[in-house]
Amino acid sequence: MTVESTAARKPRRSAGTKSTAGKTTARKSPSTDPELVQLLTPEGKRVKNAEYDKYVAGITPEELRGLYRDMVLTRRFDAEATSLQRQGELGLWASLLGQEAAQIGSGRATREDDYVFPTYREHGVAWCRGVDPANLLGMFRGVNNGGWDPNSNNFQLYTIVIGSQTLHATGYAMGIAKDGADSAVIAYFGDGASSQGDVAESFTFSAVYNAPVVFFCQNNQWAISEPTEKQTRVPLYQRAQGYGFPGVRVDGNDVLACLAVTKWALERARSGEGPTLVEAYTYRMGAHTTSDDPTRYRGDDERLAWEAKDPILRLRAYLEASNHADEGFFAELERESEALGKRVREAVRAMPDPDHFAIFENVYADGHALVDEERAQFAAYQASFTDVEGA
């Protein structure tokens, strides 16, 4: 079966009578997976899709270049952060290398009044929401545990405990429904998180209350060293069927498909049709974080196979083949990338250590006697050093 003919098939959702139950093979490569929504082949060829084409039908060359620019800059930022960790400027970094299309496609599908609940790797989604990339690095440098006001960009703080944020997203979406608003929520999580009870509970709650939430699972094949087979025996998108809402698997390295499918899911949510599970089938090209060593648990052949499906190269091929971008565009973007890297590098190095008293700040909104007491003790202790120096 060719890639084109695969992608051209109508995607099957797991709700209703279009049951896909019984197909229990967990791992298939995307190119042979009949369930995968794909609009751009790895070679950059546009393929038709009866169901989802309409969600990107009006996309302009400028918007396509914008998606390309987003992916390139996000990758450049990510590479810079990885380098900064190697140079000792960051304590840890969770790279998104390889997942740019899943994040930019879905992130660009969101509306300003939608709300995003990320895990800790959604640097591309943060970019789409207008969060300053430098702000993402504070927690990895160790100067704060957050770094931005969630309500400034409707982009929640990164959540490190796996899957917790899917419940927050569901609750927030329940609130939207109560308010009678027509915005939606998107919750990000990974294939590993699909094993967590909180994710299962968020599916239950969102289904029961028909909450306007899109669950966007980036199946990057690896939860640190554990492959997806260690999390599930059925393709993850099929999980939705058991909860009574649709699930769809999209080529996570195809930015157009991710954009289209997420738009569809968000529109469902906004129009009162409840939750959707989107499984973006992708690959984490690097380590889980800079602390692990993927050569211990996976072979080069797998990585090489996925390199051939690179999300940036395939959109570039499409832009060039369709004359939507010229050399000047790519050259200018290269300059912009380097400038971004430089800016991020300088911003990280300029980050001041937090004030010592930050330990005691914002522990409680209404104050707490013990915190006040310990702050005073801390101040007296700090002052004792000042006295010695001043003597």
Added chain:
Amino acid sequence: MAAETVKNLALAKAINESLRRALDTDPKVLIMGEDVGKLGGVFRVTDGLQKDFGESRVIDTPLAESGIVGTAIGLALRGYRPVVEIQFDGFVFPAYDQIVTQLAKMHARSLGKVKLPVVVRIPYGGGIGAVEHHSESPESLFAHVAGLKVVSPSNPSDAYWMMQQAIQSDDPVIFFEPKRRYWDKAEVNTEAIPGPLHKAKVVREGSDLTLAAYGPMVKLCQEVADAAAEEGRNLEVLDLRSVSPIDFDSIQASVEKTRRLVVVHEAPVFFGSGAEIAARITERCFYHLEAPVLRVGGYHAPYPPARLEEEYLPGLDRVLDAVDRALAY
């Protein structure tokens, strides 16, 4: 109208009236939990609220504690003030992760930008002959976590007013309800001006020794003081009301007067709130104390079957024994 503002209410009913008032006053207040709607909760604390405020304000949830607290966090992020019910003390642990890693920390992580006014109601403690996991006292586990406030009323009036204050607080409050006192009645003045939520109260003046307790043990300590009075001993009883923060100033003031302190709680003594109180009061009142601070509480053992709980729980004789020991120094 004054007559209507003072009501004789059981503790459970006082919480019910308090929740009703909060739902009535603030459209952002929500009640959530298993069985809180039609049934009115297994203790009927939410009785009639869904009938009067509807299913969108008083929400029967799926049977999933982490989901209840996790979605309450999301609703709070959206501007709501959820009051969630955990059906029994021993069932809070599936939600413990959400409470400790998310609810407690999000305000600090957001550098104060995000507030989470969530109240987690937990009927707790023993004395009702329940089965396993229905009689525990996990308050120290929550008091140990920065970002949470932990309170426990001992009487209907406090139950009414402390619930009002907990709901109005911008901090997450773990609200431990002494289930064995749910049916105790007392007057509640619904127009009174309540004292601060975290302020201890001297509920009986005395000069020989201070008994400090909260929640279900306050009534026991009052009974102990009555019994001790027959032996000519004049005990002061302090209702702490709040376990985080603890009003150490009030304990200190009492101990400086009586010079002896016995702390009573149902939770295991080991690493319990009594240990924290003993350590801090020893530090603050070292030269005032005539005896070491003693503690009476549960043992370092799983909560026993109902037929043994009278042995496990602090009772009149065990507390009187501790009083005798403290006075013997």
